[in-house]
Amino acid sequence: MAKITFVTTDNESIILEGASGSIMQLAVDNGVSGIDGDCGGVCSCATCHVHVAPEHVEKTGEASEIETDMLELNDHANEYSRLCCQIEITDALDGLVLQVAESE
Amino acid sequence: MSENLSNDRTCVVIGASHGGVNFAFSLRKAGWEGNIILFDKDPVLPYHRPPLSKGYLANKDAIEKNFLKSVESYEKENIVLKLGVTVTSINRSENSVILKDGSVQVYDKLILATGARPIIPSIKGIETISNLYSLRTAEDVENIRNALTISQHKSVVVIGGGYIGLEVAASLQKMGASVTVLEREQRILARVTAPEMSTFFKELHAKNGVDVQTDKNVISFNAKEGVNTIICSDGSSFEADIVIVGVGIHVNLELAKNAGLEIENGIRVDATAQTNDKDIYAIGDCTFHHNPHYDRFIRLESVQNAVDQAKVAAAAICGKPLVYDTLPWFWSDQYDIKLQMVGLSTGYNKVLIRNEESENPKFSIWYFKDDTLLAVDAVNNAKAYVLGTKFIKGNKKIDQSKLIDSTIDFKPANLLIE
Numbered sequence: 001m002a003k004i005t006f007v008t009t010d011n012e013s014i015i016l017e018g019a020s021g022s023i024m025q026l027a028v029d030n031g032v033s034g035i036d037g038d039c040g041g042v043c044s045c046a047t048c049h050v051h052v053a054p055e056h057v058e059k060t061g062e063a064s065e066i067e068t069d070m071l072e073l074n075d076h077a078n079e080y081s082r083l084c085c086q087i088e089i090t091d092a093l094d095g096l097v098l099q100v101a102e103s104e
Numbered sequence: 105m106s107e108n109l110s111n112d113r114t115c116v117v118i119g120a121s122h123g124g125v126n127f128a129f130s131l132r133k134a135g136w137e138g139n140i141i142l143f144d145k146d147p148v149l150p151y152h153r154p155p156l157s158k159g160y161l162a163n164k165d166a167i168e169k170n171f172l173k174s175v176e177s178y179e180k181e182n183i184v185l186k187l188g189v190t191v192t193s194i195n196r197s198e199n200s201v202i203l204k205d206g207s208v209q210v211y212d213k214l215i216l217a218t219g220a221r222p223i224i225p226s227i228k229g230i231e232t233i234s235n236l237y238s239l240r241t242a243e244d245v246e247n248i249r250n251a252l253t254i255s256q257h258k259s260v261v262v263i264g265g266g267y268i269g270l271e272v273a274a275s276l277q278k279m280g281a282s283v284t285v286l287e288r289e290q291r292i293l294a295r296v297t298a299p300e301m302s303t304f305f306k307e308l309h310a311k312n313g314v315d316v317q318t319d320k321n322v323i324s325f326n327a328k329e330g331v332n333t334i335i336c337s338d339g340s341s342f343e344a345d346i347v348i349v350g351v352g353i354h355v356n357l358e359l360a361k362n363a364g365l366e367i368e369n370g371i372r373v374d375a376t377a378q379t380n381d382k383d384i385y386a387i388g389d390c391t392f393h394h395n396p397h398y399d400r401f402i403r404l405e406s407v408q409n410a411v412d413q414a415k416v417a418a419a420a421i422c423g424k425p426l427v428y429d430t431l432p433w434f435w436s437d438q439y440d441i442k443l444q445m446v447g448l449s450t451g452y453n454k455v456l457i458r459n460e461e462s463e464n465p466k467f468s469i470w471y472f473k474d475d476t477l478l479a480v481d482a483v484n485n486a487k488a489y490v491l492g493t494k495f496i497k498g499n500k501k502i503d504q505s506k507l508i509d510s511t512i513d514f515k516p517a518n519l520l521i522e
């Protein structure tokens with residue numbers, strides 16, 4: 001089990017627990033505002049954009065090439081950006097804090 | 105509070121898939137406090153359709169992994185799902201819909217998100233084939249998986265070389281089937297891409313052991329002693345345990361048509377997704393709508409369109425100004441190839457190809473009408489896809505010679521003409 005905190009664009013903190021699947025799925029299942037997951041998690045829509053808290057980047061690892069490319073021209077992207085459909089939940093992610101990015 | 109948002113009003117949605125479900129959640133978010141009731145004849149909790157022909161089929165995932173929203177999400181937002189329920193007619197003068205069991209549900213606002221269903225062509229002998237499937241629903245996937253498991257030779261013929269047909273072919277090949285695709289046109293994906301892309305995908309399939317045959321017009325079927333034979337107009341014939349038909353869709357128009365709503369190549373809607381009845385909206389695959397960027401009326405079969413029209417309709421019903429103004433986008437996953445498309449290429453008179461230095465295929469096809477960029481198809485190249493999106497949206501003029509020079513860094517500043 002991993003406890004994951006989502007901070008929405010309205011500064012609401014939502015703490016969720018997940019055991020498996022992607023972070024996008026966890027967020028969508030629990031109605032986290034700003035994470036839509038329109039493509040179902042195949043890196044095609046960029047509606048699952050989050051910023052990983054800088055101190056947690058080690059936990060999640062860095063964005064893959066396709067994630068970075070999808071966010072290349074996104075005004076709200078930065079070095080902590082991830083498409084969270086590409087992050088699988090494991091126990092190692094316990095305590096992770098994610099800021100939901102503004103939508104384009 | 106405006107009258108639309110009072111809590112004794114009822115919004116009824118017919119069709120609980122990408123369009124209907126996204127609409128329901130958007131409507132709640134936009135401030136609708138009344139009832140929201142979704143009807144769908146499919147008994148399964150609403151799920152993503154694109155994976156049905158891709159990863160979901162091949163990985164033999166459970167449908168739970170593929171739901172659009174969890175059961176709890178609907179409960180939390182007080183969205184009522186009536187699944188396994190068919191709506192048989194709309195009574196506009198009474199503002200009500202009639203269900204298959206005869207019961208009546210009244211509405212203040214009605215949303216048609218009825219989508220489409222696969223075409224089963226009336227080809228001679230088609231009714232004799234027992235293992236004949238199309239692919240639109242979770243049940244279809246279940247049936248195809250089961251048929252493959254028990255089939256003797258694991259031989260499959262896919263009729264139709266469009267995206268769905270090709271994705272199914274790739275997935276079934278992965279699952280151990282020997283697959284032949286029969287396409288009636290001279291090339292696969294003829295309606296939607298440039299010849300270069302058709303060639304690329306034909307070779308991709310060949311490399312992966314799928315036999316793609318073009319100029320194959322199926323004229324009859326013959327099922328004898330458990331062997332299905334598919335016969336083409338050029339005299340060739342193919343045998344298969346399983347036949348999959350992917351030759352396009354019929355829009356589910358009947359409810360709208362019988363209710364006297366305006367129909368063209370789909371249910372005609374305006375920029376707020378409203379039909380010619382002010383209380384009825386239509387969204388998704390079933391609509392015929394105007395695309396402002398291309399200034400053309402179109403019908404689209406894509407998640408993007410279903411989701412965007414859902415948002416527009418929800419905003420309109422809650423009195424918020426929002427009109428439909430988005431670029432179409434789409435994707436297809438086959439083997440380890442990711443194709444991403446943006447824009448509408450119809451009417452192009454020039455195609456440019458940019459190849460990136462890479463071990464794996466990585467390129468993009470740019471469709472122009474003279475100087476105007478219409479659309480981009482990107483293969484394993486998300487950067488080309490996002491650049492294309494930005495350029496098309498902004499009506500940017502591109503230096504075409506720089507575009508095809510992959511030694512020039514793929515950045516707007518390098519490619520745009522000031």
Ligand SMILES: Cc1cc2nc3c(=O)[nH]c(=O)nc-3n(C[C@H](O)[C@H](O)[C@H](O)COP(=O)(O)OP(=O)(O)OC[C@H]3O[C@@H](n4cnc5c(N)ncnc54)[C@H](O)[C@@H]3O)c2cc1C
Pocket residue numbers: 118119120121122123124143144145146153154155156157189190191192217218219220221239240241268356359387388389390404405406407408410433434435436437
């Ligand atoms: C195999 C497959 C792969 C695809 N791949 C992609 C892709 O990669 N990318 C992409 O963007 N799009 C893809 N699509 C297209 C995408 O799935 C559709 O555009 C999308 O589902 C449209 O959503 P919709 O809500 O408008 O209609 P639909 O998804 O067709 O849903 C309509 C719903 O209405 C219900 N319904 C209809 N009439 C009635 C009635 N009278 N009473 C009760 N219920 C009714 C139906 O049961 C259905 O559930 C794919 C589609 C398929 C089938």
Ligand code: FES
Pocket residue numbers: 024036037038039040041042043044045046047048083084085086
């Ligand atoms: S869900 Fe579409 S990119 Fe993550």
